[in-house]
Structures are given as structure tokens and as C-alpha cells.
Amino acid sequence: MRTLVTSLVLAIPLAAFAAPPPPSAPRTGEGASGCGWGSLLFDGNNGVGAHVAAMSTNASFSNDMFGVSSGTNGCSATPVIRYKGGRVYIAQNMTQLAQDIARGEGETLAGLSSTMGIAAADQTRFNQTLQQHFREIYPDATVSSDQVMEAMLTVMRQDPRLAAYAAG
Amino acid sequence: MAAVADPAPELASLAESPGWLALGHYHPLPGGGFAGEADDPHFFLSASGHHDPALELEATLAALREAGTPESRQRLACRYPARLDWIFRQPELYRQLPPGMSSHPVCSELEAWMNSIDPKGVTLVFPSAYLDSASSMFGHSFLRIDSRDPKSPPLLATTINFTADAEKARQDGDLFYAWKGLTGGYPGTFSILPYHAQVRAYTHMESRDLWEYPLTLDSRETRQLLRHVWEVRNVRFDYYFMDENCSYRTLALLDAARPSLQLRAAMPFWVLPVDAVRTVREKNLVSSVHWRPSSSTELYAHARQLNRDEQAQALALEDGSTPCCDENAARYPAKVLEVAYEALRYHTIPLTPVERKKTDQRALALLTARSRQAAGSQLTSPTQPEVSPDQGHLASRFSLGTGFQNGETFGEIEYRPLYHTLTDPAAGYPLGSAINFLDTTLRTYGHGDDQLEQLEVVGISSLNPVDRFIQPSSWQVRFGTRRINLNGQRPLLGYLEGDWGGAVSPAPDHLFYAMASASLLGGSALSSSIDPGLGPRAGWLYRHLLGGQGMFDFSYLCYLANPDACLGSLRFEHTLNLGHGNQSLRLRAGREGGIGSDGNLLSLSYQHYF
Numbered sequence: 001m002r003t004l005v006t007s008l009v010l011a012i013p014l015a016a017f018a019a020p021p022p023p024s025a026p027r028t029g030e031g032a033s034g035c036g037w038g039s040l041l042f043d044g045n046n047g048v049g050a051h052v053a054a055m056s057t058n059a060s061f062s063n064d065m066f067g068v069s070s071g072t073n074g075c076s077a078t079p080v081i082r083y084k085g086g087r088v089y090i091a092q093n094m095t096q097l098a099q100d101i102a103r104g105e106g107e108t109l110a111g112l113s114s115t116m117g118i119a120a121a122d123q124t125r126f127n128q129t130l131q132q133h134f135r136e137i138y139p140d141a142t143v144s145s146d147q148v149m150e151a152m153l154t155v156m157r158q159d160p161r162l163a164a165y166a167a168g
Numbered sequence: 169m170a171a172v173a174d175p176a177p178e179l180a181s182l183a184e185s186p187g188w189l190a191l192g193h194y195h196p197l198p199g200g201g202f203a204g205e206a207d208d209p210h211f212f213l214s215a216s217g218h219h220d221p222a223l224e225l226e227a228t229l230a231a232l233r234e235a236g237t238p239e240s241r242q243r244l245a246c247r248y249p250a251r252l253d254w255i256f257r258q259p260e261l262y263r264q265l266p267p268g269m270s271s272h273p274v275c276s277e278l279e280a281w282m283n284s285i286d287p288k289g290v291t292l293v294f295p296s297a298y299l300d301s302a303s304s305m306f307g308h309s310f311l312r313i314d315s316r317d318p319k320s321p322p323l324l325a326t327t328i329n330f331t332a333d334a335e336k337a338r339q340d341g342d343l344f345y346a347w348k349g350l351t352g353g354y355p356g357t358f359s360i361l362p363y364h365a366q367v368r369a370y371t372h373m374e375s376r377d378l379w380e381y382p383l384t385l386d387s388r389e390t391r392q393l394l395r396h397v398w399e400v401r402n403v404r405f406d407y408y409f410m411d412e413n414c415s416y417r418t419l420a421l422l423d424a425a426r427p428s429l430q431l432r433a434a435m436p437f438w439v440l441p442v443d444a445v446r447t448v449r450e451k452n453l454v455s456s457v458h459w460r461p462s463s464s465t466e467l468y469a470h471a472r473q474l475n476r477d478e479q480a481q482a483l484a485l486e487d488g489s490t491p492c493c494d495e496n497a498a499r500y501p502a503k504v505l506e507v508a509y510e511a512l513r514y515h516t517i518p519l520t521p522v523e524r525k526k527t528d529q530r531a532l533a534l535l536t537a538r539s540r541q542a543a544g545s546q547l548t549s550p551t552q553p554e555v556s557p558d559q560g561h562l563a564s565r566f567s568l569g570t571g572f573q574n575g576e577t578f579g580e581i582e583y584r585p586l587y588h589t590l591t592d593p594a595a596g597y598p599l600g601s602a603i604n605f606l607d608t609t610l611r612t613y614g615h616g617d618d619q620l621e622q623l624e625v626v627g628i629s630s631l632n633p634v635d636r637f638i639q640p641s642s643w644q645v646r647f648g649t650r651r652i653n654l655n656g657q658r659p660l661l662g663y664l665e666g667d668w669g670g671a672v673s674p675a676p677d678h679l680f681y682a683m684a685s686a687s688l689l690g691g692s693a694l695s696s697s698i699d700p701g702l703g704p705r706a707g708w709l710y711r712h713l714l715g716g717q718g719m720f721d722f723s724y725l726c727y728l729a730n731p732d733a734c735l736g737s738l739r740f741e742h743t744l745n746l747g748h749g750n751q752s753l754r755l756r757a758g759r760e761g762g763i764g765s766d767g768n769l770l771s772l773s774y775q776h777y778f
Contacts, residue, residue: 041528041532042524043517044521045517045518092365098535102539103544104542107321108364110323111323114319132539141525141528141531
């Protein structure tokens with residue numbers, strides 16, 4: 001009885017610092033990089049617990065941004081120097097972008113329009129058009145970032161002012 | 169590597185100038201000489217470069233002199249761009265270079281990278297404390313490079329981050345991780361990430377607020393910082409949690425950009441992220457402060473903008489008891505749909521992908537329904553707190569007090585190196601969070617005894633209020649040694665205690681908690697040597713009342729080894745804030761149940777934070 005209670009007693013404080021379970025997948029894979037590979041619409045912590053994730057956030061991320069060509073997983077083979085290219089941005093911001101487009105505004109959406117070179121005068125039209133066509137851009141929760149990009153470009157091409165940005 | 173003669177005297181003095189020491193990450197040793205903090209031999213050209221800045225400077229100059237072809241000059245420029253830039257700015261060194269070398273060689277890959285960034289300046293970013301993880305409980309530091317283009321969104325900016333290698337850390341158990349983290353057992357390296365990745369990780373995945381401090385470094389200094397980052401980008405610096413950590417390394421980068429700052433030298437023995445911000449402020453580098461709320465901070469604020477009916481609607485949409493929403497999307501106000509979605513995200517982010525998939529359709533349905541309403545968001549963001557974390561009281565505390573314990577007068581001295589307790593001056597600290605390290609109290613009694621009253625090695629509190637949308641748990645952990653009333657005596661006993669439960673915050677500055685409390689006492693004074701106890705704990709924590717903040721705490725623990733030993737304890741503590749935030753007056757009153765005898769306490773202390 002005493003052992004049981006003693007171990008219960010010890011469990012309460014130690015639970016706060018429980019040893020993390022071994023991770024099933026590298027944290028950097030899930031939605032953190034890549035163009036269409038592994039970038040889910042609704043991302044998260046992989047279920048290893050915020051505790052372990054916290055150890056990771058104050059720890060190193062993938063260090064592949066230094067002019068190393070990311071010619072794998074369907075990404076463009078040219079070195080990503082300044083993260084330019086809507087494709088990469090969408091892959092890295094799937095969830096927040098969908099939320100901003102649904103609301104017709106937001107910082108992540110502004111970041112996308114900047115990446116795609118949308119002029120200030122066309123910003124509102126860009127936001128509104130995407131919002132109106134949300135369903136076509138996000139038909140279901142399993143869309144990949146490439147599909148999102150393609151659907152976005154298709155929608156833009158149907159608009160006389162936005163078509164210019166969707167060329168190529 | 170060329171053989172070098174003894175460095176000339178002017179070389180030696182230049183090698184010890186702040187500029188060269190910053191680029192080599194050297195610091196002076198108390199007995200004379202220098203130590204380099206880079207633990208990668210490839211960072212140095214000279215075999216003795218790790219401890220001899222003069223030899224390293226001579227070796228760098230020799231390499232420059234020997235670089236005869238454009239290709240070899242390019243290679244050197246790509247390896248040490250910041251060093252070369254610095255060398256070319258020192259007239260004494262410039263004179264020693266070959267006549268054909270009028271301007272310093274340039275690394276084209278680096279220049280392309282810098283031009284794509286088009287740097288204007290640097291922002292120091294401070295993710296706030298995350299108590300659930302030992303490595304994050306003091307926050308973090310990293311730098312964001314701001315672009316000269318005012319229309320360039322901050323989310324696309326480049327950030328420079330120094331961290332310990334996560335892969336190795338994750339495989340170690342917690343205690344081993346703590347030990348290795350403290351003793352440099354993990355390699356640390358710099359990494360580059362777009363700011364949106366950091367914002368996503370901190371504010372969404374971990375619900376931590378971000379504080380941004382734009383600094384007054386100019387474009388030229390920022391370029392030198394980027395050149396130096398290029399030099400150290402693959403260099404290993406062993407990570408020491410207390411002193412050579414993320415904040416220290418971040419300050420080292422700022423020193424490289426403007427060596428006259430000498431920020432590293434200004435730091436005390438341990439380097440807290442919040443102290444890094446304070447140091448940078450003291451050197452007049454901070455031009456403004458900007459706050460980026462976390463997703464949970466936003467959810468708390470947004471939920472309050474709905475009335476009770478709307479909240480009920482949002483909850484039903486979130487858990488699916490009201491299906492969403494195709495035909496009748498318009499009947500839900502946009503803000504209800506938004507809060508429902510935010511709450512659903514908050515609860516599903518910690519899940520595994522398989523579990524989260526079950527709610528994906530619902531999340532998408534909420535967003536789709538929202539997209540049908542063209543208006544922008546009606547919800548407003550939470551307002552930036554008046555006081556930023558660096559403006560809160562300083563981390564160390566010294567107290568001088570007097571009082572009565574069980575009827576006897578005493579004088580008391582207390583020293584606590586880190587960090588913040590529940591009743592310390594509240595400004596800049598979140599309600600309900602506390603971290604206590606090595607809190608030591610000594611007393612001298614009227615009858616002549618001098619004794620250690622308490623040494624709390626670690627004490628952590630994380631009290632978080634629940635509301636209709638978020639139900640976080642509240643917990644506390646503490647261990648150390650303190651005096652317990654035992655049969656008329658007050659022997660020192662070791663304690664290891666924890667509490668777990670919930671809290672509510674009916675008004676912004678008040679928190680009520682109720683928890684299950686567990687305690688393990690140990691010591692030779694106990695007949696059983698070890699005594700576990702269990703029982704309830706409840707309390708009230710308040711701020712902005714009576715010139716300060718305070719708490720009432722009640723607990724009733726029944727210990728097993730002594731059948732009749734149920735110790736009821738009632739404590740009251742109020743701290744009056746004085747002056748400019750680094751002094752206070754603390755009043756304590758309490759009745760502590762003991763084994764065989766009870767005790768009463770009344771004390772008044774003057775506290776100074778430094």
C-alpha cells in the first residue's frame with residue numbers, strides 16, 4: 001500500500017517532466033518543407049506531445065535553406081535563395097493560408113500575394129477572388145500543396161486582372 | 169597551411185581588438201589569454217587558432233597573401249567573408265597585403281543571397297517562456313533580418329537561429345538530457361529559416377507569444393552580420409544551457425556586426441533570454457517593441473468577443489454536435505465560425521495525424537462555410553500587454569526580513585538566483601507562472617540559533633485558467649529541504665511535492681485553483697524516514713490589489729506513516745510593489761499544521777531584485 005501510494009506521489013511531480021517517447025518521424029518532415037510532399041492541409045505536432053515538440057523548437061530545424069538545391073520531392077530544382085515561389089510558400093503554410101483565404105484577409109495571405117508579386121492595387125481583388133472560390137481551391141481535406149497552387153492559378157486565370165499573375 | 173612567424177606587435181594588439189575577438193568567438197580568460205568558443209577545428213586556419221587570436225589572424229593574412237588566383241581568392245572569400253571585410257578595414261593590415269589586392273575578394277554566392285534579402289536591419293525575437301519543457305522555460309532568442317523594402321512582409325524574412333541538435337536530444341531521457349544540456353553535451357549550430365516557419369512553430373504549435381524588438385543596427389552592419397553567419401553556418405559550438413546558449417550566441421552575432429557593443433562581455437554568469445533583451449535595451453539598440461500573440465492567446469480573446477449564445481453555437485460546431493454547414497452556413501455569424509475553427513485547431517494540433525484526420529472534414533467545412541461570407545473578420549486581435557517581459561523585475565532576488573515563528577522572533581535573509589514566484593511584482597510576467605531555483609532562506613532566532621530555514625532547489629508553477637473553449641491543466645512541482653513542525657521541534661526534512669488540478673479566472677487579475685496535492689517528506693527526524701502524503705490544495709492568486717499582488721493557499725495533506733498526521737496548512741502572502749519595479753515588501757502570515765504540533769508564522773521582508 002505504501003509503495004503504491006509512494007509511487008503515485010512521485011508520479012505527480014515527475015509527470016511534468018516525463019521522458020519523451022521516441023519520435024516516429026523526424027519533426028522536420030511534417031509540413032515543414034517540401035513542395036507537395038508531406039504537407040498536410042491541417043498540420044500538427046505529430047502527437048508526440050507538446051513537451052517533446054518544445055524540446056525541438058528550441059532545438060535545430062532542418063538547415064537546408066542555404067542555397068542548397070532542393071531538387072527532390074517535386075520541388076523546383078533551382079536553389080531556393082529567398083523562398084520565392086508560391087509553390088514553396090504554400091507548402092510551408094498550408095493551414096494558415098487556408099484560414100486566411102476563408103476569411104479573405106490575413107498576414108499569411110499577404111505573404112503569398114507578395115511572393116507571387118501581386119500589385120498593391122490588385123490585392124483586394126486577389127483576396128476576394130480566392131475567398132469566393134475557396135471550395136475549388138480546397139475541395140477536400142486531402143489536397144496537396146501542388147493541387148492548391150494549381151487550383152489557385154486556374155481561378156486566377158479566369159479573372160481578367162489576375163490572369164497576368166498566373167502566367168507560367 | 170603556411171608556417172607563420174611570431175606575430176608582429178601591432179598584429180597582436182589588433183588580434184585582441186573587439187572586432188577580431190567577436191569574429192573568432194573568443195573570450196578573455198581570467199588568468200590571461202583567450203579561449204575560443206567554436207568547437208569545430210575547421211573554423212580555424214591555425215592549429216592554435218582555438219586559443220590564440222593573434223596566430224589565427226596571422227594565418228588568415230597569410231592565406232590572403234597566398235591566394236594568387238581569382239578562384240583561390242573566391243574560395244577564401246566564401247570561407248571567411250566577414251573576416252576579410254574586417255581585415256580590409258584595418259589600415260595597418262591593409263598595408264601588409266599584396267599590391268594587386270585593392271579591394272577584398274567577394275563571394276558571389278553569398279552576395280546573391282544577401283542581395284535577395286536586401287537587409288535593412290535586425291530584429292531580436294523573444295519567444296516567451298514555455299513552462300512544460302525544461303529547455304524552453306526561460307524563453308528563447310533568435311534574430312530576424314528585415315528587408316529594406318518596406319512592403320516586404322515580415323513573414324518572408326530570414327531568421328538566424330542557434331540551437332542544440334534536436335535529434336540527439338530527443339533520444340536521451342530527461343535527466344540525461346538535462347545533464348548533457350548543462351555540460352555542453354550537445355552540439356549547437358546555426359540554422360536559417362523563414363520567419364513564417366518560426367511563427368507557425370511558436371505561436372501555433374506551442375502557443376507561445378512572440379516579442380519582436382527591432383534593433384538599430386544599420387544596413388552595413390547587418391550585411392557584416394550576414395557575412396559572419398555565412399562563416400559560422402556549419403560550425404559546431406557546443407551548447408551549454410546556462411551560458412553558451414541561444415541567447416549568448418545571438419549576442420555574439422550582434423557583437424560581430426558592431427564590435428563596440430561587447431554584448432557578450434556584459435552578460436553575467438548565466439545568460440537568460442530575457443536578460444539578453446535587457447542588455448540590448450541598455451545599449452540603446454531597441455527602437456520599438458511589437459507583440460505577436462499565440463493561437464491560444466488569440467482564442468481566449470476571440471472567445472470573449474462572442475456572447476454566451478454565440479459561444480454555445482461555436483462549441484457545438486467545434487465538437488460536431490451541430491453539423492456544419494452547407495445549406496445553412498449563412499445563419500452562423502462569421503465570427504462564430506472563426507472561433508469554432510480556432511478552437512478545433514487548438515484541440516487537434518497536439519494529436520497524431522491519424523487522430524486529427526477524423527476532424528479534418530469538420531475543419532474544412534467550417535472554413536468553407538466562412539468563405540461564403542465575404543466580409544473580413546469581425547474579431548479583433550488581443551491588445552499588446554503594457555509591459556514587455558524584459559521590463560519586468562530582474563531575475564535575482566535578495567530579501568531581508570523579520571518575523572515570528574511559533575512565538576519566537578527571527579531575522580531572515582533570503583537569496584534566490586532565478587527567477588519569479590507567484591507573488592513577485594507582476595508586471596511583465598504571466599499570471600500563474602512561477603520558476604524558483606535555489607531559493608535559500610537563513611534565519612537567526614532571538615534565542616541565538618542560526619539555521620537554514622529552507623532551500624528550495626526547484627519550484628515550478630504553471631496555473632492556467634480553464635474556460636468554455638480551453639481546458640488546460642494546472643500543475644506545480646517543488647523539491648528541496650525545509651523545516652516542518654514535528655513534536656515541538658522544527659527539523660529539516662527533504663521534500664518532493666507536486667500538485668495537479670485546474671484553475672479558473674473569473675476576472676483578469678484573479679485566479680482560483682483547486683488541485684490534488686502529493687508530498688513526500690524524508691529525513692532522519694521522521695520515525696519512518698520517508699513519509700508520503702496526499703490531499704487537496706486550493707487557493708486564490710490575485711494581482712493589482714492593494715498596491716501589489718498576493719495569494720491565499722490552503723492544503724490538507726494526510727501522511728501515511730503517521731496515521732494521525734493530517735497537516736492542514738493555511739498561508740497568506742502579499743507583496744507590495746515599491747519604486748520602479750525592483751523592490752518590494754512582502755508580508756507573510758500562516759498557520760502550518762505539523763506532526764504533533766502546529767506552527768504559526770508572521771513575517772515582513774524587504775525584497776530587492778537585481
